[in-house]
Amino acid sequence: MGVTDAIESAGAYTPRYRIDADAFAEAWGTFDAPGVQRKAVPGADEDAVTMAVEAAKTALDGSAHDREGLAGLAFASTTPPVDEGDVAATVAEILGLDNTVETAAFTQSTGAGGSAIRWGTEVPDGPTLVVAADAPLGDPDDALDHAAGAGAVAFLLAEDGPVEIRETATYTEEFPGTRFRERGADAVDSYDATAYERDAYGTVVAGAVDALDEAPPAIAPTAPNGKRPYRAARRLDGDADVYETAGDLGDTGAAGPLFGLAAAWADGEDDVALVAFGDGASAVAVRVVGTLDASWDRETVDVSYAEYARKRGHVVETGGDD
């Protein structure tokens, strides 16, 4: 393992707005995201960059390192504001990091957070912020959009800290046509064969976890909805507890497994495999031992479907109340 294989501090952020599955179903006629009761909705002036900054500031506040002392910044998201351009540099500048900081952006996969953690432990020569932030978007009539939530989680990796990154393992196997986003498109898409998608997810998540030397008592996998992680866990040897936040926050994309880990910590787990799964497909399993606090409590406000659709930039006629 690398020089910074401990997590010293963490920060999590969710937007202020929420929509209930019921409110969504009432206005839209159906709600197709299994296991999602409620989800976070980003404001129109938020994106992966602004959410990343919020989570990163909290992680920095909890660290003994000051921002000038950071050697690296990794940014992970499936929804960077541009297809090309170093978005991590924008995050670094907003945070006021030193110009000598090494940056990297990991995108194109909901597993990007796992790759960012791997990079953070191995590449920069000192304390490194790893931040995953996401706000997936689908077509309004698509289950992917019904599930889509928003949020960000940041970990400050350092030489020492209360959480030790003990081991990582990977699994890669092609499953074409599972979740993807076409070049230039805003909305994520999939071929839409549920059994095939479940099989891709289950095979790859279990493949990465099984490749760890020691079976973890708990897993925090990427959660495209609030059901799939539990279904996949049945394929694992042993009886791992499953942590996900899709039920409350919706699909937080690349931030999902990091939110799952924070939820596991909040529940007292201290030996967890974060499993960053990305369709296509590949997964990085990161076994971490220890706990930290990373709460995303804040005052929230419920929005109607019409408000939701406007905030997300969907042009739809709902006829619902406003």
Added chain:
Amino acid sequence: MGAYLSVPSWWRNLDGRYRLELGQCPDCGAHTFPAEGACVECNSTADFETVEPEGTGEVVAGTTITGGAPPEFADLQTQEGSFGVAVVELDEGARVPGMLTDCDPTTVERGDRVEAVVRRIYEQEGIVRYGVKFRPMD
């Protein structure tokens, strides 16, 4: 708000836009925003010491924009409805104009505590301009 600002001009003051960097007057100690020109307190033109504020302060004046915003804010208005703009007196003393976010702007009053957060201000020519807005504190 409202006047076209080229990207190079915008870029020149990123520390101010992203972190509200203030100029502290070497003569009287007052803080000026942005950190350029003469001291707002004593008009001294001596070089400022740049300092970063906590980002917290109090609303001293505000208004709600319900229509007729400059074109770069048209999308925001469509998506979020009316939005607030305010003058905030930072705890360090400098007065800073800014947009309000994460609130119903009609409920924000003079004296309310707010904190700086970075949001998308607008997008123009394909480039997102990020900058500080103010959010009421819980």
